[in-house]
Every structure is written in C-alpha cells, then in structure tokens.
Amino acid sequence: MALVMSTEEIEQSQDLSDVVQRFCRYVQVDSQSDPLNAQDVPSNPQEFDMAHLLAHELRQLGADDVEVDAHSYVTATLPASEDAKNLPALALIAHMDSSPDAPAAGIKPQIITYTGGNLDIGMNRGHRIYVDPENVPDLEKFKGQQIVTADGTTLLSADDKAGMAEIMALVARIAADPTLPHPTLKIAFVPDEEIGHGAELLDLESFGASWGYTVDGEALGELNYECFNAADVAIDIEGTVVHPGIAKDKMVNALTIWREFDRMVPQDERPEHTEGYEGYFHCYRMKGKPDFCHVNYLIRDFDADNFEARKQLLHDAVATINEKYGYEVMAIRIKEDYRNMAEKLHGMEFLIDEVVAADKANGVEPQVIPCRGGTDGAQLTFRGLPCPNIGTGGYECHSRREFIPVPSLEKNVDVLQDLVARFAKPHTVQE
Numbered sequence: 547m548a549l550v551m552s553t554e555e556i557e558q559s560q561d562l563s564d565v566v567q568r569f570c571r572y573v574q575v576d577s578q579s580d581p582l583n584a585q586d587v588p589s590n591p592q593e594f595d596m597a598h599l600l601a602h603e604l605r606q607l608g609a610d611d612v613e614v615d616a617h618s619y620v621t622a623t624l625p626a627s628e629d630a631k632n633l634p635a636l637a638l639i640a641h642m643d644s645s646p647d648a649p650a651a652g653i654k655p656q657i658i659t660y661t662g663g664n665l666d667i668g669m670n671r672g673h674r675i676y677v678d679p680e681n682v683p684d685l686e687k688f689k690g691q692q693i694v695t696a697d698g699t700t701l702l703s704a705d706d707k708a709g710m711a712e713i714m715a716l717v718a719r720i721a722a723d724p725t726l727p728h729p730t731l732k733i734a735f736v737p738d739e740e741i742g743h744g745a746e747l748l749d750l751e752s753f754g755a756s757w758g759y760t761v762d763g764e765a766l767g768e769l770n771y772e773c774f775n776a777a778d779v780a781i782d783i784e785g786t787v788v789h790p791g792i793a794k795d796k797m798v799n800a801l802t803i804w805r806e807f808d809r810m811v812p813q814d815e816r817p818e819h820t821e822g823y824e825g826y827f828h829c830y831r832m833k834g835k836p837d838f839c840h841v842n843y844l845i846r847d848f849d850a851d852n853f854e855a856r857k858q859l860l861h862d863a864v865a866t867i868n869e870k871y872g873y874e875v876m877a878i879r880i881k882e883d884y885r886n887m888a889e890k891l892h893g894m895e896f897l898i899d900e901v902v903a904a905d906k907a908n909g910v911e912p913q914v915i916p917c918r919g920g921t922d923g924a925q926l927t928f929r930g931l932p933c934p935n936i937g938t939g940g941y942e943c944h945s946r947r948e949f950i951p952v953p954s955l956e957k958n959v960d961v962l963q964d965l966v967a968r969f970a971k972p973h974t975v976q977e
Contacts (some may be wrong), residue, residue, distance in 0.1 A: 551699055551851075552654075553654045556656070556762065563715075563952075565956055565958075568714050569704075570655040570692065572596070573696075575592075575596045576652070577592050577596070578592070579644070579645075580646065580741070582648045584743070587607065587746075588737035588738055590643070592676060593618045594614070595825070596642040597642060600710065600714070600735050601613070601614045604711070604733070605719055608721050618642070619735070620642075620734065620803050621733065621734050622733040623635075623731070623732055625730060626731075627727050628725070628976075630970035631752035633730075633757045634729065634755075635748030635929065636819055636966060636969045637679040637755035638759060639736065639742070639745065639758060639926070640706045642684075642710060642737055642761060643738050643740050643741075644701065644740070645701060646741065647701075647740075648946055649699060649701070650701050652701065653703060654696060655694055656696070657692050658692070660688050660692070660693050661689065661690070662952075664679070665949065667949070668695075670698045675698035676947070682942065684941065686960050688818045690950045692951070693950070701946060704940030704950040705764075705938070707764050708940050709761035712938060712958045712962060734844035739921075744922040744925055745926050746925060748898075750931050757894065757931065759935070759965070760921050760926075760935045760938075761920050761958075763935050764938070765939065766937055768937030769924075769934060770915065770917035771874035771934040772886060773846055773848075773888075773921060773937075774886065774887050775848065775850060776882070776883040777883060778844060778845075779844070779860060780841075780880075781877070782838070782876070782877045783838065783839040783841070783875060783876050784837075784838060785874055785875075786798040786837070791822060798875060801836055804818070804841055805837070810863040811829075811859075815823070823916055825849070825853070825856065826844075826847075828846070843860070845857060849886070850889070859861055860878060864876045884924040884928070885928050886964070887924045887927035887932075887934070889922075893975050893976035893977060894976075895974055896974075900968045901961075904962075904965040907964050910961060921933075926935065936962075937958070938955075939954025939958050
C-alpha cells in the first residue's frame with residue numbers, strides 16, 4: 547500500500563528538500579486567475595498574496611531591487627558572480643496564477659510514495675481521482691519515488707508553482723554561495739498567464755534582461771521553442787423570442803444558431819482529435835438562452851498561414867449564417883493572444899543548445915517538442931526578450947490528476963544551476 551504524507555506532516559517535516567518545501571508552501575496560497583475579470587490585472591486580488599510572499603522571500607535571500615508593482619508583478623535582481631559582471635543579464639520567469647480550468651482554492655498537497663499501477667490521489671464527489679499509466683506512460687518510470695499531488699478535490703498548481711519553487715530554490719543556492727557562476731539574473735513572477743495576460747505588462751526596458759527562459763513546461767527535460775499562434779474568439783448571437791406555441795416563422799433561437807455555426811467548424815480539428823503540430827478550434831465557453839448566446843472559441847495553429855485561414859473560416863461561417871437570416875444575427879471578434887516564438891529565435895539557437903547541454907550534464911534526457919499551449923515566453927519573445935520554455939517536471943496540468951515527482955523538482959534545480967553557469971560566458975547572436 548502506498549505511503550502518504552499529509553499536508554500537516556509535510557509542514558512539520560525536517561527532511562524535505564528546500565524546493566519541495568517551497569513548492570508545498572506556494573500551492574497553499576490561493577491565486578487562481580479569473581477569466582470573467584480579465585479586464586483587471588491581476589484578475590484575482592488574491593494573486594497579490596502570492597506576490598508579496600515571493601517578494602518577502604526574495605528580500606530574505608538578499609536579492610536586489612525587489613518590487614511588487616500595482617499589477618502584482620514581482621521582479622528582482624541577483625548580481626553576477628565575479629567573472630560574469632560584464633555579461634548580458636539572463637531572465638528566469640514563472641507565473642503565479644493557477645488555472646481556472648479546475649478548482650484551485652484550498653489546495654492540500656500530499657506526498658505519495660508511488661508503488662506502481664494507478665496513482666490514487668483521492669476522492670471527489672464520490673468518484674476516485676487517479677492517474678492511469680496507460681494514459682500517462684511516464685508514470686511507471688516513477689515507481690518507488692515520492693510524488694506530490696493534491697487531494698483529488700483541486701488541481702495541484704504545479705503549473706506553474708513548480709516553476710516558481712525551482713527558480714526560488716536556485717536563488718537560495720546562489721544566495722548561500724555567490725561564487726556559483728552566473729550572470730546577472732533577472733527574476734520575474736507574473737500574474738494571469740492562464741488567461742492570456744502573463745508578461746504583457748512587464749516593463750522590459752527597466753527589467754533589463756537580454757534573453758531568458760520561462761520555467762513553465764511539463765516533463766523534466768522538456769524544452770519548447772516553438773508554440774502555437776493563438777487567438778481568442780468571442781461570438782454574440784442575438785435571437786428573437788416569442789411564445790413557443792406561436793413561434794412558427796417568428797422565433798430565432800440563439801442556441802439553435804450556435805449549434806448550426808458549430809457544425810460549420812471542422813469536427814476533426816478539435817483538441818480531442820489533434821496532437822503534435824496539428825492545430826485546432828476549441829469551444830471552451832457557451833452561455834445563453836434562446837434570446838441571446840455568448841460563445842468563446844480558441845484558435846491554435848503552428849503555421850502562420852494556416853492560422854490566418856482558421857480565422858477566415860470563422861468569419862466566413864458567421865457571414866454565411868447572417869446572410870441566411872437576412873440580418874446580423876451573429877457578431878464575431880477575434881483577438882490575437884500570442885504568436886509562434888520560433889519566428890523570432892533565428893540566430894539564437896544557443897538558447898536551445900545550452901538547455902540541452904545542461905540537461906545531459908545532469909543525466910536528464912532532453913525532449914525538444916512543440917508547445918501545444920501558451921507560455922509567457924511566446925509573448926516576451928515577440929516583445930524583444932527571446933525566451934524559450936523549460937519543463938518543470940509536472941504532469942496532467944489543469945486537472946485534479948496533476949502531479950509532480952519529488953526527484954523531478956529537485957533535479958530541475960540542478961539543471962537551472964548548470965544552465966545559468968553556461969551564461970557566465972559570452973554568447974553571440976548570429977545574423
């Protein structure tokens with residue numbers, strides 16, 4: 547039978563490593579972003595609680611220029627080691643918000659010693675929450691290891707509090723031994739990545755980094771320098787309602803029109819049917835009644851031309867329905883969220899090569915794969931801060947099944963230490 551360390555036992559333990567203690571402490575701070583309040587940054591005032599805790603810890607560790615701004619962005623500086631003071635500054639970035647895709651209030655971390663088979667996490671509304679190795683083949687590799695999960699009622703928020711904990715554990719190592727080789731390090735923890743804001747308001751000029759990494763991926767060794775082109779689609783449908791008994795040739799049911807529209811969106815190009823470099827359309831929210839319906843879709847594609855074609859397909863579908871009904875029964879708005887950062891990384895392949903080398907030096911198998919999700923790095927890269935994305939070691943993000951092995955948390959701190967040491971020497975951007 548698996549051994550389980552409860553939240554209370556974790557808090558009392560003297561045997562857990564620094565990064566594990568930090569991670570379990572951070573996930574207990576409620577900081578879920580709120581897509582229904584996306585006009586404000588942060589979208590949830592509780593994100594300030596996380597920001598102030600991080601700032602407090604950074605100050606305790608002796609970091610310079612520690613600030614929490616009006617939007618809950620946390621920034622700090624670690625001075626370079628002696629031989630790297632004249633080299634460009636390197637950024638390390640993670641996001642503090644938890645996904646709104648699953649409950650994230652009152653997270654109770656537990657540490658399970660995994661013995662094989664299903665990873666049983668807990669119960670939720672009478673249903674057992676578990677991870678099946680048939681769905682997550684990597685799970686069997688962790689047999690005999692300790693794994694951090696929530697209790698089944700919430701997600702874990704390894705996305706991206708694992709990234710925060712790993713960066714902070716590296717800061718602690720350097721604070722304890724400033725002779726560890728590293729350039730000037732610029733640290734940033736940002737809000738609302740999960741709802742498309744992320745590093746949008748980070749002042750890059752004052753931040754002062756030349757390049758950097760987000761620590762916000764999944765499996766240990768994962769590296770992403772390609773990502774989707776991404777857009778959010780908002781559609782309003784205006785119906786006409788009369789009593790159903792006298793509705794013939796009078797009623798225009800907004801819900802029916804939405805179903806008609808959704809059938810015009812390719813059914814095999816949905817998230818549940820795509821992988822790798824395949825793009826998709828994703829209806830992620832629908833709220834309405836016969837008189838009015840509001841719908842949101844995501845558009846994702848790695849190829850810029852295909853991305854534009856997907857946007858045009860939705861515009862054309864709306865136009866077709868409006869023509870059929872003879873008036874503007876549907877209105878569509880498309881907002882671009884981020885672009886494929888690979889477009890802007892030409893000549894800076896060393897950013898990829900150094901991560902691969904750091905992984906190999908620490909016994910980690912590199913996995914250079916396209917990112918089928920958003921990272922702050924995509925937005926930052928297009929704003930002028932080249933920023934590939936590094937995995938944290940976590941799995942099954944945005945769900946109650948989320949987990950991260952303890953050795954992966956710990957190993958990733960070693961990888962980050964090795965990585966920053968590699969930037970304590972000059973790098974040249976190729977034209």
